[in-house]
Amino acid sequence: MTLVGKTIKWYRTGKGLTQEQLAEGICSVTYISKLENGLVEFNEDILRKLSQRLDIKQSLILSRKNPSLEEDLKGWLEHIHIFHIPEMKKFYNKLTSSITDDLHVDHHTLYYLGLFGHYLLMDQLNEAEKIFKYITNRSMVFKACAPYSFYKFVGIYYRRKGLYNHAIEHLETAEEILGDEEDPELHLVMAQVYNRFNDILISNKHAQKAFKLFQDKLYYVRMIDCQVVLGVNYCLVGDYYSAENYFVKLKEVDGEHLLDKTRANIHHHIGYIRFHMQRYDEAQKYFKKALDFNISESDFLNARYLLSYIHVLKKDHYLAKKHINHGLMIAKNINHQRYIVKFKVLKMQLEKRDGELLDYLQHKVLPFFENSGEEVELKHYYYLYGQLLYQNKRYKKAAEYFMLARDHYMV
Secondary structure: OOOHHHHHHHHHHHOOOOHHHHHOOOOOHHHHHHHHOOOOOOOHHHHHHHHHHHOOOHHHHHOOOOHHHHHHHHHHHHHHHOOOHHHHHHHHHHHHOOOOOOOOHHHHHHHHHHHHHHHHHOOOHHHHHHHHHHHHHOHHHHHHHOHHHHHHHHHHHHHHOOOHHHHHHHHHHHHHHHOOOOOHHHHHHHHHHHHHOOOHHHHHHHHHHHHHHHHHOOOHHHHHHHHHHHHHHHHHOOOHHHHHHHHHHHHOOOHHHOOHHHHHHHHHHHHHHHHHOOOHHHHHHHHHHHHHOOOOHHHHHHHHHHHHHHHHHOOOHHHHHHHHHHHHHHHHHOOOHHHHHHHHHHHHHHOOOHHHHHHHHHHHHHHHHHHHOOHHHHHHHHHHHHHHHHHOOOHHHHHHHHHHOOOOOOO
């Protein structure tokens, strides 16, 4: 199915034109309706006139499709979906040297979906954000092109940005589109999102399903990534002893089966466990080790955040400020609102700007985490807000927030 009709509809609605207004003097309204729904043969003369009226670049809907290029684009997408980075890079290098400005819309759309997925896997979040804005603005066309890729990649993007409610909405739609087929990468990312909701049973179900599928393919690297999620879930139920044993064993896995990113993740979570056991010196050592790996720091902002938190607890203002500013700079650079608010709160606490912090929690932080779906984080900030209210002798209001935070919470 070609995307010419959907492209015309997108441009028409973007200009606020009715089908009648677009058709006037060119063709019948019936033809426009059938064209937009892919129910009519194309008339090049009509398409040319429509493109002129809508200011569409003519090559987008009139150029010839290249079967060889289409095959390469689909191959690229396939390797992105299965997390096969070496082959993905080969296709990327081949395609970027052959892509031109006069692509047919079918190829143009596949290319940008592939580019979006490619940037996500390569941790190039700033580039991914630019593509995200482009494809979501034209979601009508991109959903028609490859709905599964669209919903899966957008879901992964939202997870990376800490917008978990949006992430799971898109990932569950992808799962529905997939039907009876199985994609272990989809199960893995859903497991990662559900543990942010503290839905441990659902997270474990997806992680175990992904593990079995990766095991069938002998894909050891991703099997270990599934085990990392299961280890995190031990932390979330407060079983630090089991979690620590789990991650220490993973740390000893043969190096060829671990990416640097996975090793960093394991060290980070051992640090996370030691942090919650209040063994801060040990935690600090593991967080520093995690950040020493060849990784994108944007994926390890939590290690930087917890390092900052430890220095705040130790009243080491110099190092606390250094790590907070570094983390805030990274978060702002990739527009990661979750960590922008977390680092800003920590900075205000360090600088004892209680009045400003009270206002920031009320108007920015609490609404953000109420919308993100992260119950554990939300309880932490309810408790902090309650403390500040109590210090300001607003006891009744403080009690309300202490009640909201009464369950166990973590940083």
